[in-house]
Amino acid sequence: xxxxxxxxxxxxxxxxxxxxxxxxxxxxxxxxxxxxxxxxxxxxxxxxxxxxxxxxxxxxxxxxxxxxxxxxxxxxxxxxxxxxxxxxxxxxxxxxxxxxxxxxxxxxxxxxxxxxxxxxxxxxxxxxxxxxxxxxxxxxxxxxxxxxxxxxxxxxxxxxxxxxxxxxxxxxxxxxxxxxxxxxxxxxxxxxxxxxxxxxxxxxxxxxxxxxxxxxxxxxxxxxxxxxxxxxxxxxxxxxxxxxxxxxxxxxxxxxxxxxxxxxxxxxxxxxxxxxxxxxxxxxxxxxxxxxxxxxxxxxxxxxxxxxxxxxxxxxxxxxxxxxxxxxxxxxxxxxxxxx
Amino acid sequence: xxxxxxxxxxxxxxxxxxxxxxxxxxxxxxxxxxxxxxxxxxxxxxxxxxxxxxxxxxxxxxxxxxxxxxxxxxxxxxxxxxxxxxxxxxxxxxxxxxxxxxxxxxxxxxxxxxxxxxxxxxxxxxxxxxxxxxxxxxxxxxxxxxxxxxxxxxxxxxxxxxxxxxxxxxxxxxxxxxxxxxxxxxxxxxxxxxxxxxxxxxxxxxxxxxxxxxxxxxxxxxxxxxxxxxxxxxxxxxxxxxxxxxxxxxxxxxxxxxxxxxxxxxxxxxxxxxxxxxxxxxxxxxxxxxxxxxxxxxxxxxxxxxxxxxxxxxxxxxxxxxxxxxxxxxxxxxxxxxxxxxxxxxxxxxxxxxxxxxxxxxxxxxxxxxxxxxxxxxxxxxxxxxxxxxxxxxxxxxxxxxxx
Numbered sequence: 001x002x003x004x005x006x007x008x009x010x011x012x013x014x015x016x017x018x019x020x021x022x023x024x025x026x027x028x029x030x031x032x033x034x035x036x037x038x039x040x041x042x043x044x045x046x047x048x049x050x051x052x053x054x055x056x057x058x059x060x061x062x063x064x065x066x067x068x069x070x071x072x073x074x075x076x077x078x079x080x081x082x083x084x085x086x087x088x089x090x091x092x093x094x095x096x097x098x099x100x101x102x103x104x105x106x107x108x109x110x111x112x113x114x115x116x117x118x119x120x121x122x123x124x125x126x127x128x129x130x131x132x133x134x135x136x137x138x139x140x141x142x143x144x145x146x147x148x149x150x151x152x153x154x155x156x157x158x159x160x161x162x163x164x165x166x167x168x169x170x171x172x173x174x175x176x177x178x179x180x181x182x183x184x185x186x187x188x189x190x191x192x193x194x195x196x197x198x199x200x201x202x203x204x205x206x207x208x209x210x211x212x213x214x215x216x217x218x219x220x221x222x223x224x225x226x227x228x229x230x231x232x233x234x235x236x237x238x239x240x241x242x243x244x245x246x247x248x249x250x251x252x253x254x255x256x257x258x259x260x261x262x263x264x265x266x267x268x269x270x271x272x273x274x275x276x277x278x279x280x281x282x283x284x285x286x287x288x289x290x291x292x293x294x295x296x297x298x299x300x301x302x303x304x305x306x307x308x309x310x311x312x313x314x315x316x317x318x319x320x321x322x323x324x325x326x327x328x329x330x331x332x333x334x335x336x337x338x339x340x
Numbered sequence: 341x342x343x344x345x346x347x348x349x350x351x352x353x354x355x356x357x358x359x360x361x362x363x364x365x366x367x368x369x370x371x372x373x374x375x376x377x378x379x380x381x382x383x384x385x386x387x388x389x390x391x392x393x394x395x396x397x398x399x400x401x402x403x404x405x406x407x408x409x410x411x412x413x414x415x416x417x418x419x420x421x422x423x424x425x426x427x428x429x430x431x432x433x434x435x436x437x438x439x440x441x442x443x444x445x446x447x448x449x450x451x452x453x454x455x456x457x458x459x460x461x462x463x464x465x466x467x468x469x470x471x472x473x474x475x476x477x478x479x480x481x482x483x484x485x486x487x488x489x490x491x492x493x494x495x496x497x498x499x500x501x502x503x504x505x506x507x508x509x510x511x512x513x514x515x516x517x518x519x520x521x522x523x524x525x526x527x528x529x530x531x532x533x534x535x536x537x538x539x540x541x542x543x544x545x546x547x548x549x550x551x552x553x554x555x556x557x558x559x560x561x562x563x564x565x566x567x568x569x570x571x572x573x574x575x576x577x578x579x580x581x582x583x584x585x586x587x588x589x590x591x592x593x594x595x596x597x598x599x600x601x602x603x604x605x606x607x608x609x610x611x612x613x614x615x616x617x618x619x620x621x622x623x624x625x626x627x628x629x630x631x632x633x634x635x636x637x638x639x640x641x642x643x644x645x646x647x648x649x650x651x652x653x654x655x656x657x658x659x660x661x662x663x664x665x666x667x668x669x670x671x672x673x674x675x676x677x678x679x680x681x682x683x684x685x686x687x688x689x690x691x692x693x694x695x696x697x698x699x700x701x702x703x704x705x706x707x708x709x710x711x712x713x714x715x716x717x718x719x720x721x722x723x724x725x726x727x728x729x730x731x732x733x734x735x736x737x738x739x740x741x742x743x744x
Contacts, residue, residue, distance in 0.1 A: 024578065032575055032578055036575075151395070151403065159606065259571045264400075305576075309576040310566065
């Protein structure tokens with residue numbers, strides 16, 4: 001009976017998955033974990049924006065993925081203006097810093113402009129109105145970039161930064177920074193994760209230790225009361241959008257450096273997955289967005305690695321559905337108690 | 341009992357609607373399309389050709405090449421034929437959005453001034469819009485739809501288009517798949533191949549062809565799949581066994597091929613990357629040591645040099661068959677318009693009789709369409725003659741050198 005059961009098991013997809021796990025071994029598992037953490041760091045940065053804006057305005061800003069996309073394009077723009085990856089006008093480190101600056105500042109300004117002209121006039125409208133507007137802004141931004149770029153895909157080709165343009169040998173970004181179980185962790189992967197951690201820590205400090213952060217928390221808790229206490233909530237909300245968009249812009253530049261490609265639709269799927277991460281972590285919770293992002297990234301990576309590339313999105317959104325059914329408040333969210 | 345009756349009635353109603361819809365789809369001919377199909381158009385000095393291509397959507401980055409080549413053709417043709425000019429009307433099919441393709445099909449079919457059609461771009465789009473274009477009397481001439489069953493029934497699968505209404509100026513998956521599999525197994529003598537498709541019909545069709553041929557040749561083949569939306573291939577690359585010798589990527593987007601190559605090398609894997617004609621893009625896919633299959637374009641031809649000058653020095657071959665498709669249409673329309681008027685039926689009959697010399701087609705071979713099945717994988721609407729694929733190897737400098 002045991003043998004019969006085993007041979008039946010062999011014909012199931014589960015057998016293929018177990019086979020793959022065995023074949024990839026611990027080294028492969030580490031690679032998938034590494035990939036997932038890098039990807040998850042990007043999702044976490046975008047998810048933070050979703051969660052901050054939801055926390056303060058109860059608005060799901062579906063245009064946030066497009067802010068990330070614009071940040072990626074701005075970073076590419078800075079790279080192009082400064083000579084491109086093969087013949088940059090300045091050294092690699094300051095070039096990368098300028099790319100971040102361009103992407104983050106540009107995305108930040110865009111986020112503030114969107115809030116001012118698309119969402120603020122609807123502050124007191126029924127909640128569906130800004131939600132629909134957010135969708136509209138998303139399409140507007142994506143199609144604007146489409147018109148400007150004619151749908152072209154642009155490749156950062158950051159692996160060539162600092163490399164040899166004559167023979168195409170790559171630069172230091174793809175060098176191995178260190179190895180685990182014989183599998184390399186490249187310089188760019190370390191850069192992405194460490195930058196994401198730095199930004200998350202900076203955000204946490206701003207929110208918990210500064211006066212503006214206190215004002216943000218007060219506005220998120222009760223906007224009316226915060227107003228009455230003398231807080232300029234319009235300014236606080238604008239600042240929240242600024243920070244959220246700066247983080248998304250940073251994620252866009254990091255994606256460009258790590259993966260390479262920018263195109264007008266890249267914000268759509270990334271935005272959805274980051275939204276999933278924010279929900280899984282507990283929408284409105286900053287630590288939740290960070291953990292949710294990492295969880296989604298790792299889940300996606302393991303699904304792609306052990307089950308197959310075509311399964312990764314299915315698994316990610318299945319996780320979302322599962323959380324909605326069994327833990328709708330997410331990992332760190334709490335049920336709100338409203339006094340009636 | 342009452343509830344049962346209501347449910348039964350509802351099911352019957354749904355069934356009736358479905359049957360009516362099905363019957364309607366087969367027979368429904370909007371009046372406008374019907375009129376346009378039979379209309380005798382006064383040719384004048386400017387004739388209209390529709391170009392159905394993905395101007396927006398996930399495939400916009402390759403659609404733009406197709407419209408560039410179509411517009412380039414029109415400008416070149418109009419200079420040489422001032423009394424037989426061509427005007428292009430664009431239709432955005434948003435590949436792979438079939439609904440949009442159908443909307444374009446209805447719009448074109450009912451446009452009575454339109455005599456010719458370039459596209460649609462995707463094989464699934466061709467299949468889905470065939471009935472509409474047939475109803476409108478327009479013959480599709482596609483520069484990129486490569487599925488075999490569009491022109492030839494295969495085991496268990498009927499031909500997807502009506503004979504006389506679909507032609508293509510690009511060799512089909514069978515021709516390309518056979519060539520690639522033969523090169524990998526016999527010339528490169530590789531025994532372990534990993535195939536990754538991008539889930540689009542062009543890619544899955546070609547992947548299947550190559551996989552079947554390689555397995556028949558005794559090659560060990562693994563198969564995987566990634567969404568065309570994905571740019572991070574790191575986890576898929578982790579799955580590739582380290583002893584894999586060749587990774588075959590029949591993808592539509594050369595930029596993705598370059599990303600894949602870069603990430604594969606960054607992961608420390610040395611497998612040779614082999615791309616299909618969708619990845620043929622000098623300047624974009626530059627992975628040293630990689631191979632690409634493509635029709636044998638002559639990059640020294642004056643027309644290609646002129647295109648390159650007009651488009652910022654960019655070499656581009658994906659959209660080139662669209663140029664040829666437009667040429668097929670323009671030539672047929674010119675012949676049909678000899679007496680000053682033309683109908684779509686006349687244009688179709690001239691398309692069927694197309695003979696274009698190699699120097700004009702830019703494909704590296706002449707164009708003459710088959711009128712019936714030939715061999716196991718080509719049928720009426722495919723190009724006969726030397727419609728074969730070249731194999732190119734990418735040098736360290738990024739230059740494409742033809743090796744087969």
